[in-house]
Amino acid sequence: MKSIKHSLLALLLAVPCWGQAQTRYELKTGWQCSPMAKTKEDGTVLSSPAYPLAGWMPAVVPGTVLTTLLANKQIPDPFYGMNNEKIPDVYHVGRDHYTYWFATDFQETAKPGEQVWLNFRGINYSCDVYLNGQKLTNRPHTGMFLRKTFNITPYLQKSGKNRLAVIVHPPNPVGNPNGGQGGDGTIARNVAHQYVAGWDWIQPVRDRNTGIWDKVTIEKTGGVNLKNPHVVTSVPGIRQPDGPQQPALVGTSAELENPTTVRQEGTLRFTINGQTVSKKVSLAPGTTTTVQLPTLTLANPRLWWPAGYGNQHLYPATVQFVTGTQRVLDEETMQVGVREIQTAWNNTTRSRQISVNGQKVFIKGANWIISDAMLRFSPERYNAEIRFHRDMNLNLIRIWGGALTERPEFYEACDRYGLLVMQDFWGSGDCNGRWVDPAKKDDQWTRRKYPDDHGLFLTSAIDQIKMIRNYASLAMWCGGNEITLPQDIMTPLRDSILPKLDGTRWFIDYSNSDEMSYNFLGGNGDGPYGIQPVERFWSYRTWPFNSEVGSVGVGDYTSLARFIPAENMVSPVYRPSGKSQVDSVWNYHKYIGYDASIDPYGAPADVRDFARKAQLVNYDQYRALMEGFSAHMWDWYTGTIIWKTQNPWTSLRGQMYDYYLDPNAGLYGLHSGSEPLHIMYNPVDSLVMVANNTFRYHRDMMMVIQVYDMAGKDSTLTQVFSEIGPTLVRPYVPIGRTIKALTKEKGAFLRLRLLDLNRQPLSENIYWLPDAKGNHSGLQQLAKASVQLSARQLAPGRVEVMLANPAGGPMAFFNRISLVDATTKTRMLPVFYSDNYLSVPPGEKKTITVEYTPTTTAPLVSLEGWNVPEQFTPIQR
Structure with a gap:
């Protein structure tokens, strides 16, 4: 392998293009496919428009082999019951079983002066590409996270009828799905996602997501291809979300490729908010040049803020290359959020804190795996999932390292809804050697060198950075999950690539590094996972910026019935002194025990009753989690990131909504516990407290504290006017003795409210408190309400x-x-x-x-x- 140091410049220049061009359309219909084993001819024959594709199957593109087989009813739904066990695993049947040809016909010609480009945004894992009888790849294109562009102008048919054929091979190795995290770990020898060999929250994806998994587009330009524009916004000083603003600065650059045999003369220009900056450019034949435009000053800008702190304004902007006659040869359009991300070390908490536009933001985050385990992505699904996260009153999503760089549509949704993004690269300590693991094929020393091709990793990183760096929501980069990347990957990534291609965001070497959060407790620096006593969230001091802490996530009966067969709809039975009884399908879908947490509500009568009571636990757990961290913001903590808030398949743990986008009560527990201005009850000190996660000073708030008994009788403990400053948490009223007396027999409802001067609620929070024995005996006997x-x-x-x-x-x-x-x-x-x-x-x-x-x-x-x-x-x- 070439020296990483000597090949870095070549890698930076060699990354393929992507963007929204002057003319572009997607090739997403009319695809057909055939297994390699049943296809005798090679690509030069198959890609001939005259060759009949008799017996080929309709294919899903973007998609994978499994999504195509599922669409053609060749396999059962792997997300239902134990169906996944009925699908052959690539490890056992061999890579050829899931090696497929994909082909489609399209109409296109090139007029004089036009250039036509074929763009692939993602293929897993290696492929060869043919067009009209010509092989476009001089060697296989390899790497899940590497876009690929071909100039197909010389290969188009004069008739306009064209045939594209692609043969796609699975990763190599595919990994043994032996039940370990990432199976036997060898899937990480590829530059691909690791969860596909199985994890503790998912079963193996049988084809390892082999296929043309992302968009294929045709792009038409003039004699210049404008690609990878880069927009950097600078917002000096400490800003407020409202009112007049001092100017912001906008810097822009772009790569300009001249694929022709003649010199191209023209102007690169950038337009935003009616203002334009430009620069004259002369491009030699067959060259690519990066051009930096003059800095643009944006007066009184409308800024972009994280959710809960301000609006998410986005400016439409255009980058164009025009000739002297103002003919546009190529252009890219984008939405620009004007904001600046900063980070600093908090000496009190001993952890990093994040600031946006000069204001520190307490991080209430979510760990994200991927939208769909079989890569069935859509803007509509991304929009729904990110909106759910906004509705939980969260402000950050961490994209976990065993998955992928999400698609641009994901970041577009985060831009719209104000979710900051922490983007991991593709390493995980489970596969990459952090721990001794008997499930792994290779020892730690070998796994520490994964992946096999470090150059491909860096080339892919360069490409993905260029693809997503313009999104306002992208806030930080992370080298790996719970482990650093190999030094000859991490060093150039940190010291050369990111400063050159971005330079505006914090890079952390791994997710629970001491650079992020001082690990004074030992262990892994994250967790715990599973149900905790509510009081523990308030009283136990964990890592000051916890990258993973989480709990349960079973849905209600309606949710469970979507993927669990009727005969398996059996309530788990908890046995504190022995092995709990859990149905095999629940175990297969990675059920994590609720254990004794259901017992205070009474033994479940059936699975419907179990799921109903589980919702009470979900709500209470996630409300308490965020309240406990917020109660100590800037003192113990600068943030926390929940493990995890969503699942890309039908799992039974760590989710606020199920795979089908049906919320469980955990979503609304977080919605309450994370609200920007929040009144809450500290069960350890019996204090009523208020957390203000906004930049506003809240004055003249009436605090009302009431208790309702099980018959509905109201006892008002106190009401008092109060106030709180920006980004603060304050204790107010101790109510311990009174609460203890009122809840002793049957428990009670504690209602906390903050009202404005018009008596309208600013925050409301209702707790159901147990009796003196810790049971919810009153709830078990609660009379019907005639709503x-x-x-x-x-x-x-x-x-x-x-x-x-x-x-x-x-x-x-x-x-x-x-x-x-x-x-x-x-x-x-x-x-x-x-x-x-x-x-x-x-x-x-x-x-x-x-x-x-x-x-x-x-x-x-x-x-x-x-x-x-x-x-x-x-x-x-």
Whole structure:
């Protein structure tokens, strides 16, 4: 292998292009495929437009071999039950079994002066490409995270009828799916994602996601191809989200390729907010040049802020190369968020803290694996998932190192919703040698050198940096998950590549490094995982910027029934003195035990009752997690990142919504515990506290503290005007003795509110507290509440739902609202609720908004609560 140091410059110049060109369209229909074993001819024959593709199967592109086989009903749904066991694994049947030819026909010609480009945004793992009988690859294109572009102008048919054929091979090695994290670890010898050989939250993906997994596009330009534009915004000083702004600075550069045999003269120009900067350029034939434009000063800019702190303004911007006659040879368009990310070491917490536009931001983060384990990505799914994270009142998503660099559409959604992104590269300590592991094929010393081709890793990193570096949401880079990358990868990445190609974001060498968070507790520097006593979140001081801490995530009965066969819908049985009883399908889908946490609510009567009580645990766990960290912000902590908030398959752990985008109560526990201004109860010190995760000073707030007994009787403990400064947490009122007395017999409901001067709620929080023995005996005997449900349409796809609980009865506790099909009563997904799993005190009303994609038939609103029978209501117009 060439010296990394000597080949770095060549790598920086050799990365292929990508972007939104002057003319571009996607090749996503009409694809066909055939297994290599059944295909006798080579690519020069198969790519001839006249060659008949008789017997070939319709193919899914973008997609994988498995997505195509599933679409053609050649395999069962691997996400349902034990179906994945019925699908041959590539390790056992060999790579040839999942090596496939893909082909499609398209119409295209090149007019005089036009250049036509074929772009692949992702192929896994290696391929050869043929067009109209010509082989375009002089050697196999290799690497999951490496885009590839071909200038196909000379190979187009004069008739305009063209045939593209691609043979795609699986990774090598594919790894033994032996039950270890990443199987036997050898999947990490490739520059590809590692989870496909199995992990503790997923079963193996049988084809290891072999295929043309991302977009294929045709791009037409003039004599100059403008690619990889780079926009850097600088926001000096300490800014506020509102009011007039001092100027911001915008720097722009772009790569210009002249593929022709003549010199190209023209102007590179950048336009944003009606302002333009430009520079004249002369390009020699057959060269590529990076051109830096003069800095543009943006007066009184509208800034981009993380969710909860301000708006996410995005400026439309254009980069163009034009001739002297103002003919546009190529252009790229983008959305620019004007912001600046800073980082500093907090000496109090001994961890990094993140600032945006000069203001420190307490990180409330989520670990993200991937949107879909079989790479079935879509802008709509990305939008829904990122919106859920915004609705949880989180402000950061970490993309975990065993997965991939997400697609541009993911970052576009993060830009829209204000989610900062921490992007890991593709190493994980589980496969890459951090620990002794009997499941691994190679020893630690060997695994520490993975992947096999370090040059390919760096080339891929360069390419992916260029692809996503313009997104405002991208806030930091991380070398690896729980381990550093090999030194001859990490050193040039940190010291040469990122400074040259970005230079604006923090790079951390690995996810729980002492550079991020001082590990004063020993161990791995993250966790714990699983259910914790609520008090522990408040009282136990963990790592000051915990990169992974998490818990459970079982959905309700409706969610479980989507992927667990009826005969396996059996409630887990916890045995504290022996082995718990868990159904085999639950185990296969990686169930993590709720253990004794269900017991205080009473032994589950059946699986439906178990899932209902699990929602109480979900809500309580995740509310307490974020409240406990927020209670110590800037003192113990600068942030935390939950492990994890979503699953790319039908797993039974670590998720706030299921694979089908159906929320569980954990989402709304986080929605409450993470709200920007939040009143909360510290169960350790029996203090009422307020956390202010905004840059605003909140004055003249009325704090109201009430307790409701199980019959609905209200005892107001106190109400007092209060205030709190920006980005602070404060203790206010001790209520220990009173609470102890009021909850002794049956438990009670503790209601905390912050009201403005118009008596409108700024924050509300309702806790269900156990009796003196730690049981929820009162909840087990709670009388029915006669809730009145109504709904009215505010606009197409937007509904207001009202719950009214008459006076004289008990609390209407833990109510789930759902939007359902009027005929089948099945839930519509995805649907977004301003709140859910909510409780309504007697004599009061609660109103929430529901947003969804309208359908041809009007849906119904359903309601079911702990002590509220299921009911449905139509939507009034």
